[in-house]
Amino acid sequence: MAIDGPAGAGKSTVARELARRLGFIYIDTGAMYRAVALWALRAGVSDADHHKLEQLALQSEVRFEPGGSTIYLNGEDVTTDIRTPEVSSMASRVSAVAGVRRILVEKQRALGSEISVVMEGRDIGSVVFPEAQVKVFLDAPARVRAERRVNELKDRGAEADAHVTAREIAERDGRDRSRTEAPLVQSADAVYMDSGDMAPDDVVEAILKLVRERTANGKEYKR
Numbered sequence: 035m036a037i038d039g040p041a042g043a044g045k046s047t048v049a050r051e052l053a054r055r056l057g058f059i060y061i062d063t064g065a066m067y068r069a070v071a072l073w074a075l076r077a078g079v080s081d082a083d084h085h086k087l088e089q090l091a092l093q094s095e096v097r098f099e100p101g102g103s104t105i106y107l108n109g110e111d112v113t114t115d116i117r118t119p120e121v122s123s124m125a126s127r128v129s130a131v132a133g134v135r136r137i138l139v140e141k142q143r144a145l146g147s148e149i150s151v152v153m154e155g156r157d158i159g160s161v162v163f164p165e166a167q168v169k170v171f172l173d174a175p176a177r178v179r180a181e182r183r184v185n186e187l188k189d190r191g192a193e194a195d196a197h198v199t200a201r202e203i204a205e206r207d208g209r210d211r212s213r214t215e216a217p218l219v220q221s222a223d224a225v226y227m228d229s230g231d232m233a234p235d236d237v238v239e240a241i242l243k244l245v246r247e248r249t250a251n252g253k254e255y256k257r
Contacts, residue, residue, distance in 0.1 A: 035151070035245070036158035039172035040218060041122075041206050042179025044229045048172065048237045049154040050103060055242065056152065059100055061145055063155030063162070064125070066096045066138050068116035069107040071124035081127040088133035096141075117190065119202065126206045129156070132215040139216075157216040159224050167248050169224035170241055178230045179203055 035058070037049050046062055053060035070091050073079075079086045097106040105113045115121070128134055135157075142162050146153055153162065159169035174182075180200035187194035210218040220226060225244060229237050 035153065035241075036163050036166040036169045036221075036224075037152065037154040037172055037241075038156055038159050038170070038218070038220070038224065039154075040156075040179065040210065041203050042183045043172045043174045044182065044234060044237065045154040045172050047234045048229075048241065049152045051234065051238045052241060053152040055238065056150070056245070058150045058152050059098065059145075060103075061098055061142070061151050061153045062105070063138070063142050063153060063158065065098075065105045065116060066094075066141070067129040067134070068121050068125040069096045069105065069112060070094055070134060070138070071128045072112055072116050072121050073107065074128065075121065075124055081124060081131075084131050084133060087128055087131050088137060091134045091137040114190070118192070119187070119199075122206075123202065126209050130209055130213040130215065135215045156210055156218045159221040160219055161216045164221070168241070168244050169221050170244070171220040171224040171226050172237070173226065173228050174230040175228075176200070176203060176207070 035052065037045050039045050049062070050060045052058070070087065073090050073094060074081070074087060077090070079090065081087070095108050098104075099106070103113065104111055105116065116125075139157075139162050142153065145151065146163055155162070159166055159171070177200070180196065180203050183203060184194040184196050184199050187199070207218075227237060227240065
């Protein structure tokens, strides 16, 4: 299953619950870019040094805890570390590097070919798994997405300025939609959902309905 959409649309919350309900593995592809970004920041690698960023992407081992939300980078729990504003900004720039995207896409395909997954990100339905049976493009108004991100940061005990967060999301939207390599787009066969006025449970139920509709003759749903 492929779930795409811009930052703050609610992809992670919805995808995690869908995976739990379906008994699938939840894979947050954005966390993979964040992990590489975190490693780059720690190593002092500039976002302009594409060669070194590609090497980090190639050497990175990102693991997702089955049934949970813990994310490991090279064996270290980085679940909290990859969610800082600094890492978010760096991840957006790292994800625009063509070589990094190609390396991580191959890793994502390898994960999805081994097990049934709910995979969310920016290019899952358009690039990573264009053959996915269920594709959803989850969106929300920019104002709502900014509010959600502020609340998310505050819940983690981080300081958050609404105006700064809104500007950062707008900048990230611009980079994601305009990058040359795998820009954020809605696949022609993806179902568009605006989560702005929907509770997460309602979004989950709507997508589960799609899954039921597209699972023919009781055959097991794979992706």
